[in-house]
Amino acid sequence: MQETSSVAVVAALYLRKSGSGCKRTASQAGDRNGRPSGKAARRGRRSSNPSDRRDAKQSGPLRVYHLTAHSGIQGAGVAVVTGNMWLGLLEWLAHTTIDEAKVRGRTTFAQELALHIFCKAVWLACLVLFATLSPGASISLWWH
Structure with missing residues (x-):
């Protein structure tokens, strides 16, 4: 062989x-x-080349569309999980603001991540606070 x-x-x-x-x-x-x-x-x-991708994120033709859609998906997730449309809209606004600050170089990756986690903690605290203080029907579909 x-x-x-x-x-x-x-x-x-x-x-x-x-x-x-x-x-x-x-x-x-x-x-x-x-x-x-x-x-x-x-x-x-x-x-x-990472710098080419960064330039496309900052000045690409569909930058605002992608940012809005990405943030909207995050906001929809918060709205579905919490059952509260207002928290979902607040997440959409906060996520857009945080990601725009990152793209413009005002925050680092770690700061951006910390802000996203902080927002989720705030939404959870709001949900718990409103659920415990409101009499009668709950503000959330999941919290009874």
Whole structure:
């Protein structure tokens, strides 16, 4: 039986992956991990450079839309969990403000995360406070 070296196995796998060893064309150009680089990245594909993504977050054409939608999803989650539409709207507003401050460089990642957690704690405290102080029907579907 013939013993195959590990180099031969790796070479065979590489040739199979890259299309029988032929050189890639300019349209297939990319780094070793398959991410676009050079012309491919400039043609609208996602860049692997973190500063390019930061610029797109700060000045991209759909920046406000994405921020509003992302924050709205967070607000809807709070509204569903708490059963209180007003807390959901407050979360939407707070989340938008916090994320906008992060994009503009006014807060760090850790500060942004702490503010998001603080907001959730405030919504929980409001829910508990209103539920214990209000007579009769509860303000939440889940709190009886």
